[in-house]
Amino acid sequence: MNNSDAVGDSTKFEFTIPDQLYGQRVDKALATLCEGHSRSTVQTWIKQGLVSIDEETPRQKDKVYGGEHVEIDVPEIRQGEWEPQNISLDIVFEDDDMLVINKPAGLVVHPGAGNPDGTLLNALLYHFPNNRSLARAGIVHRLDKDTSGLMVVAKSEAARLGLIDQLVDHSLHREYLAMVNGRVISGNTVEEPIGRDKHDRRKMTVSMMGKEAVTHYRVDERFRNHTLLRVQLETGRTHQIRVHMAYVGFPLVGDPVYGRRLGIPADSHPDLEAALRSFRRQALHATRIEYQHPIHGELQSWQRDLPEDMQTLVAACTADYE
Template sequence: MRHKKLEIPEILHGKRADIAISELLGNELSRNQVKDLIKSGDILINDEGCKPKDKVCHNDQIDVSIPDAEVSSWTAEDINLDIIFACDDYAIINKPAGLVMHPGAGIKSGTLANAVAKVYPEVLRLPRNGIVHRLDKDTSGLVVIARKNGFRNHIAEQFQNREVEKKYLAVIKGEIIGALTIDKPIARDRHNRTKMKVDESGREAISEAISLESFGGYSVVEVKIETGRTHQIRVHLSSNKTPIIGDKAYGSGSQLIKNLSDNLKDKILSFPRQALHAYQLAFLDASNEMQTYKSNPPDDILGLIESLKSNENA
């Protein structure tokens, strides 16, 4: 499997994905081959699946996986995994915060893809070691890993068609009254290529947030995403002036409010990652039966919530 990194130039902004990527690849792949790779999930735009007809934006980052060998170059490594469920077709992994999904720029090993290959060696014969979607390094939660190519195509198509239900829990500064739909397009930040931002010229992004619990200027919310843009929840909640606690990239301004104990101030300011957990994943299995998987938030998020509750009741 060869991996190529491309970037959409301004001249290709607004073109269909299959056309733009074909032009960038020159004579290496035909447009039909590009379409096939898109449909199989081997071409990602900003780390997300796409459709051939999707429009690309200036500065979009394209990841192309081109099969050229029987075995993946992402080697197996002995890394502990929290396996929620496994069957012949797939496995559900509860990814901890701090674990990168797969090797990339500057990261050659120590990733989820390497760990999965140790437990399920058959994924070495699949594109991207069976990975069909992603979580940010410092977001914890559920990930589905395909173990067979037939199921990989089956689940990749569901992600492309927005048929997979993904729900997250986030601890935020501020409150959301009832339910809130955030429908704001997202594009890569031209001034900081590691970040995304709300941009009318970007790709469609829709998030639905529901308040579950509020205490003293902070809240726990459930977020369901209809699209799967890079950093989508973090960007959307920040744009709503309800940033996620611990989000160093998008938690603009102070995350403190008045009347906090010194201990709680320290806990909020030192929280080591965005307080975001992918707690529910639902999709159709190979028999087209709906399967739903859940995981509780990890101890760091639960401890943060308890501290916020204690401060409110003090």
């Protein structure tokens, strides 16, 4: 175990899977690393969605390969320290059991190193105080700080577990809009495993030692030097769209980690040059989400258009192409 912090009768574990556990099941590996906790206890944590491996919710039978970053929040862990904050939320849907939220770019989902507050979690505790009783205040999945778009959040424990089940078996569907550098001729599927970059732990990379990752994309609109893509995921690996699109040679506009240096195409329209210089995030928006309601089973689908900054980017690309 690399690190653990006791808070009352609960503990937060945070560590990296050692290479010597390569090939072991997640539950077995974590039981080995979480001293004093049985394999059955670890399995319960996994089932309850309290375990995050590279920011994803694993299954018990998944394999580890070494180098994965693990966080485990046992119930009530640190939640007394989280402060409710009056941060506005764009609520698309709400009932007694769950929410659908349209997250703006720039909003961190969960407190962490460098972002102790000012997050979606802090906002949830302010607007929905009862969510304090839920692990991660009802948050069951994440979007990167600078990715905008739709997220589901639980308001009851039954809904939380139901949504986690759909995330694990990939029956919760998400569609993204992404503006990429380059002219994509046609849609395609990227099937390349993704793992953590051994040279830079903040990055992910295509690696044969990584986890299966499948990304489908099709052209929504093509411009002179850029393409707006619709992207669907079969898997939900950390930074998956950003890594896969960079891998096939079409990195996202504005991506500070996987993108190119700012390159203004020759003879660009002035609006495009200005838009590219001012666009400071990956051009990625979770535009559509579909799931079965975790309580009554109704199929629900929600969609939100591009935020203003990406609309401006599309308009500039259009002006450049005309």
